[in-house]
Amino acid sequence: xxxxxxxxxxxSPAVGLFARRHAWTGAVVAFFAVLLAxxxxxxRNFGAFEIQTMLASTxxxxxxxxxxxxxxxxxxxxxxxxxxLVLANCLTARFMExxxxxxxxxVAAGCLAVTALLGALTGLVIxxxxxxxIIVTLATSFVWGGAALFVLRTPGGGTSPTFQTxxxxxxNAWWPALLCLLGPLLLVWAPLRRSRRxxxxxxxxxxxxxxxxxxxxxxxxxxxxxxxxxxxxxxAGTATTAFxxxxxxxxxxxxxxxxxxxxxxxLGGVALSGGIGGLVGPVFAVWxxxxxxxxxxxxxxxxxxxxxxxxxxxxxxxxxxxxxxARRSRTG
Amino acid sequence: xxxxxxxxxxxxxxxGLLARIAAGDRSTLALIxxxxxxxxxxxxxxxxxxxxxxxxxTLLVTAPLALMAGGQxxxxxxxxxxxxxxxxATAxxxxTGVQSSEGAVTAILAGLLVGVAIGLVNGLAIxxxxxxxxxxxxxxxxxLTGLLTVGSQTFLGGATRMSDLVLELGGGTIAGxxxxxxxxWLLLGGALVVGLRRTGLGRLIYAVGDNRVACRLAGVxxxxxxxxxxxxxxxxxxxxxxxxxxxSGSVDLQLAGSYLLxxxxxxxxxxxxxxxxxxxxxxxILGALILAVLDTMLNLLTVxxxxxxxxxxxxxxxxxxVYARGTASA
Numbered sequence: 146x147x148x149x150x151x152x153x154x155x156x157s158p159a160v161g162l163f164a165r166r167h168a169w170t171g172a173v174v175a176f177f178a179v180l181l182a183x184x185x186x187x188x189r190n191f192g193a194f195e196i197q198t199m200l201a202s203t204x205x206x207x208x209x210x211x212x213x214x215x216x217x218x219x220x221x222x223x224x225x226x227x228x229x230l231v232l233a234n235c236l237t238a239r240f241m242e243x244x245x246x247x248x249x250x251x252v253a254a255g256c257l258a259v260t261a262l263l264g265a266l267t268g269l270v271i272x273x274x275x276x277x278x279i280i281v282t283l284a285t286s287f288v289w290g291g292a293a294l295f296v297l298r299t300p301g302g303g304t305s306p307t308f309q310t311x312x313x314x315x316x317n318a319w320w321p322a323l324l325c326l327l328g329p330l331l332l333v334w335a336p337l338r339r340s341r342r343x344x345x346x347x348x349x350x351x352x353x354x355x356x357x358x359x360x361x362x363x364x365x366x367x368x369x370x371x372x373x374x375x376x377x378x379x380x381a382g383t384a385t386t387a388f389x390x391x392x393x394x395x396x397x398x399x400x401x402x403x404x405x406x407x408x409x410x411x412l413g414g415v416a417l418s419g420g421i422g423g424l425v426g427p428v429f430a431v432w433x434x435x436x437x438x439x440x441x442x443x444x445x446x447x448x449x450x451x452x453x454x455x456x457x458x459x460x461x462x463x464x465x466x467x468x469x470x471a472r473r474s475r476t477g
Numbered sequence: 478x479x480x481x482x483x484x485x486x487x488x489x490x491x492x493g494l495l496a497r498i499a500a501g502d503r504s505t506l507a508l509i510x511x512x513x514x515x516x517x518x519x520x521x522x523x524x525x526x527x528x529x530x531x532x533x534x535t536l537l538v539t540a541p542l543a544l545m546a547g548g549q550x551x552x553x554x555x556x557x558x559x560x561x562x563x564x565x566a567t568a569x570x571x572x573t574g575v576q577s578s579e580g581a582v583t584a585i586l587a588g589l590l591v592g593v594a595i596g597l598v599n600g601l602a603i604x605x606x607x608x609x610x611x612x613x614x615x616x617x618x619x620x621l622t623g624l625l626t627v628g629s630q631t632f633l634g635g636a637t638r639m640s641d642l643v644l645e646l647g648g649g650t651i652a653g654x655x656x657x658x659x660x661x662w663l664l665l666g667g668a669l670v671v672g673l674r675r676t677g678l679g680r681l682i683y684a685v686g687d688n689r690v691a692c693r694l695a696g697v698x699x700x701x702x703x704x705x706x707x708x709x710x711x712x713x714x715x716x717x718x719x720x721x722x723x724x725s726g727s728v729d730l731q732l733a734g735s736y737l738l739x740x741x742x743x744x745x746x747x748x749x750x751x752x753x754x755x756x757x758x759x760x761x762i763l764g765a766l767i768l769a770v771l772d773t774m775l776n777l778l779t780v781x782x783x784x785x786x787x788x789x790x791x792x793x794x795x796x797x798x799v800y801a802r803g804t805a806s807a
Contacts, residue, residue, distance in 0.1 A: 222611075276797045277751050279558075283741060284794035291786030298783075396786075397734065404560070404615055417609050452623030460616035464608050 169414030169466070170426040177429045180436040187443030193317035200322035201313040203435045205230065205384040207326055209402055210409035210427035211334075212377035217410055219370035220350035220419035221271065221278035226378050227403035228289035231394060233260050233382020235293040238302025238392025249308035257379040263289070264375015268368040286399065293394040300393040304386050312387040325384070326428065329377060334424055337373065346370050350419030408459045409434060414466075504748045504800050508763040511796070515770045523777045529654040535769050536655070537648065537724065540662040541566075543765035544717040545736055546743035547669050548710030550761045553744055554673075555706045556686040556753030557603065557610030562740055564621040565595050565711045566718025566733035571625060573643060573719050574728045575633050581642035585719060592715025595621070596708035604703030625730055639723050647723015658720045665716065669758045682706055686753025742789075743768055746796045767792075 164171075185191035209226050216223040233256050240252045263285075271281045314321035337343040345366040348356035357363055381402075386392060413430035415422030437458070438451030519526040545562050552559040573588035599617055602608045625633070639647070649657045673679035681702045685692050693699050717736070722728045747764030749756025771792065775785045 270794070274798045274801060276794075276801050279751055280745050280797050281794065283738060283745070284790040284797065286738070287786045287790030287793065291783045291788075291790065294781075294783035294786065397731070400734070400737070404618065407611070407615055408619070411609075411612050417611060447627050449626040450623055452626065453620045454623075456616040456619030456623065459619070460602065460608060460613055463612045464602070464606050467607055467609075 170423060170429070173413055173426050173429045173433065177433050177436070180433055180440065184436050184440050184443065187440065193319050197314050197317060197319035197322065199432065199435060200319055200326070201388060203431050204313065204322050204326060205381045205388060206402065206405055206409065206435075207428045207431045208329075208377050208381035208384060209406045210413065210431050211329070211424045212374040212381065213403075213406040214410045214413070214415045214422060214424050214427050215334075215346070215370050215374045215377070216278070217415050217417060218350050218419060218422055219346040219367065220353060221282075221367070221370070222407075222417070223267075223282045223371070223374060224279060224403055225267065225282040225286035225289055226374070226381075226406050227399035227401070228286040228293070228396075229260055229263065229375060229378035230381045230385060230402055231396075231399045232263075232289045232293040232296070233257075233379045234385040235297035235302070235382075235392040235394050237383050237386040238304065239297050241305060241308070241386065242301075242303035244305055246305050246307040246311075249305040253308075253383045256383060257376055260379030260382070261372050261376040264378065265368050265372035267375070268371030269364070271371070272364040272367045286403070290394075290396050290399055297392045297394050300391060300395070302386070302392040304390060309387045309390065312384060325380075329380060330424060333373065333376070337369075342366065342369050347420050350421075352420070405431075405434070408455065412459055412462050416470075505760065505763070507799060508747065508760065508767065508796075512763055512767050512770065515767060515774060519770060519774045519777060522774065526773065526777065531773070533650065533654040533656055535773055536659050538772070539765050539769040540656070540658040541717040541720045541724075542736060542739055542743060542769065543762055544662055544665060544713050544720070545733075545740040546747075546761045546765050547666060547758055548713035548717075549740045550744045550747070550749050550756065550758055551669075551673075551682060551706050551713075552610065552710050553741075553749050553751055554686045554753060554756060555682050555703060556689065557703070557706070558741070558751065559599070559614045559707065559710050559714075560611065560737065561595065561599065561614040561617040561621065562710065562714040562717075563733045563735075563737035564618045564625070565592055565714040566721065566736065567728070567730065568592075568595065568621050568625060568718070569715035570718040570722030570728045570732055571629070571633055574639055574722060577638065577640035577643065581640040584640055585643065588719050589712060589715050592711045592718075593708055595715075596711025597704065599711065600704030600707030601700075603707060604700035610707075622730075629730065638727055643719060643723040644726060645723070647720045647725075658724075661716065661720065665713065666758065666762060673758055678702065678705060683754055686755075688754075739768055742793050746793060748800050 185195075188195060209230055212226050212229075213223055216226075236256045236259065237249075237252055240255075241249045244252065267281060267285050270276075270285075271278050274281070309315075311321060312325055342365075345356065345361045346369065348359065348361050349363060349366045349370075353363060356366075409430040410422070410427045411417065411430075412433065413422065413425075413427030415427060434455055437454050438448040441451050441454065442448045516526075525531055545566065548562055549559060569588040569592045572591045573584045576584035576587045579587075595617065599613055602613045603610050628634075646657050646661065651657055651660065673682065681692070681697060684697065685699055685702050689699060692702075714733075718733055721733055721736070725732065743764035744756070744761045745751065745764070746767060747756065747758075747760030747762070749760060768789075771789070772785075775788065780788075
């Protein structure tokens with residue numbers, strides 16, 4: 146946490162502001178760098194292959210953490226991200242089976258449209274009904290899970306191998322997965338964050354009353370945030386299909402994925418109270434959470450203890466982060 | 478009262494409930510209406526639903542869910558949530574199963590002790606160190622998953638067969654349609670209803686959930702209330718876990734996992750606000766019964782799992798919406 150301390154010491158006002166805003170992301174990146182170096186020192190010939198494995202196997206969860214971040218920044222929480230991932234996974238696996246590369250891309254695009262629409266619908270229901278986000282998304286998580294069972298009754302389905310290689314890369318080619326991850330960040334999130342609509346998401350999360358009084362349309366903002374989140378869930382599902390080469394409608398997958406997404410955003414510096422954080426921090430947090438069990442394996446510890454360490458790390462980070470934020474708000 | 482509600486729709490509720498209905502408590506009325514409609518529908522679909530053995534089955538399923546949802550209700554009333562109830566229940570059942578060679582009573586006590594220990598850690602972290610409840614209990618759930626995964630192969634290995642007393646408590650029958658776990662539930666549930674209404678701690682739980690800052694300024698030791706809430710919640714989850722373990726006969730890591738979301742759902746359907754300060758255990762009981770009867774109905778109709786989950790979600794949503802409209806117009 147000394148990184149945060151060093152980064153928050155004001156140098157000049159502008160630099161100080163920049164540093165303060167990105168202190169948490171910087172700390173997570175530094176933490177990731179330490180973990181990566183540690184893991185690299187354990188593995189002989191650590192290189193492109195290990196990086197490719199990491200990027201490919203965390204792609205789905207990285208998308209999902211981004212999906213959760215958008216909603217939480219907007220002042221909500223989405224318990225249905227995992228279920229929507231499973232639904233997208235089943236949709237793509239069922240309809241991609243036996244198709245060629247072109248067909249797979251077409252199916253993926255259709256699936257993204259569906260999940261974005263479902264996300265928008267969730268946002269609409271939350272805004273109109275005024276039921277807390279957590280309840281609505283709890284209910285929709287059952288609905289999406291059921292729908293996934295409709296689409297694919299038992300684990301199965303398939304996809305085109307070319308599509309898999311294009312999304313995840315193979316062997317030493319680590320950049321396809323990274324490009325897929327950067328795609329929505331640069332093409333959708335970067336412009337959105339600078340637009341009125343994006344600023345409205347942050348405003349709504351910081352204080353819904355103040356945002357409303359300043360002329361932010363809560364309904365439209367909520368719908369945009371949830372639609373983008375739905376799109377990212379669709380991407381996560383598609384990435385899962387590409388990674389596993391099939392679909393699986395089990396509700397435990399949805400549950401674990403949702404819980405992991407919440408852990409990742411918290412570690413990645415998104416405040417659960419809303420309005421604070423970004424999408425890059427959570428992605429690095431996902432990679433950190435992936436590296437922890439690997440490092441433990443390298444140390445000769447049962448990797449099942451990885452879950453324990455993950456839990457402790459997340460709780461401690463929130464504890465220390467909360468103390469730091471409280472101190473900063475007292476002194477400044 | 479609970480059997481009365483399940484048995485026939487022309488229920489004769491206890492005075493407290495009657496008074497609340499007379500006072501126009503619309504959400505309680507709506508819940509009883511939904512429950513009655515479901516029971517009648519079940520009866521029409523299959524006459525045997527109203528038989529005693531089917532009633533016993535329904536109650537057998539409801540008791541652990543209602544206990545776990547009771548703990549969840551406490552947390553939600555104080556303005557928090559506990560996402561570790563399922564793993565706490567599994568951990569308690571595991572320990573009880575492993576210790577069953579030491580004698581049934583020791584085994585059960587060991588299981589409950591595990592629950593209390595987990596709850597204390599949760600409560601102290603949330604109350605004293607101000608960790609967000611969602612994150613703390615999520616982290617605890619992960620920690621327990623890891624420990625149990627490793628433990629099931631090492632220090633918790635060996636016999637996971639429940640002792641006879643636990644088997645009897647979890648799945649045995651006293652007489653007619655009344656299973657033993659109903660007795661456990663009635664005792665703890667009754668204590669919960671009375672405790673929330675009549676004791677100082679009960680009122681403090683509502684007060685903390687309603688306005689934490691005001692409570693602190695009024696001299697309430699908020700951290701003590703929160704520690705008590707999460708400890709009680711984990712204890713109830715442990716009891717539920719032991720009952721579930723007793724019903725299934727042996728334990729595994731997925732024992733109580735499917736109870737987590739329903740435990741939140743039952744409290745929500747029962748009208749407890751996730752924002753704290755509003756609701757109570759009577760509503761949660763109705764919520765748990767509605768979920769159990771609904772489940773039976775969908776089984777009777779041989780609806781497949783897919784449609785079942787979709788319906789389940791829709792019902793939570795519709796009831797939450799009705800409830801939100803009710804409080805908004807009041």
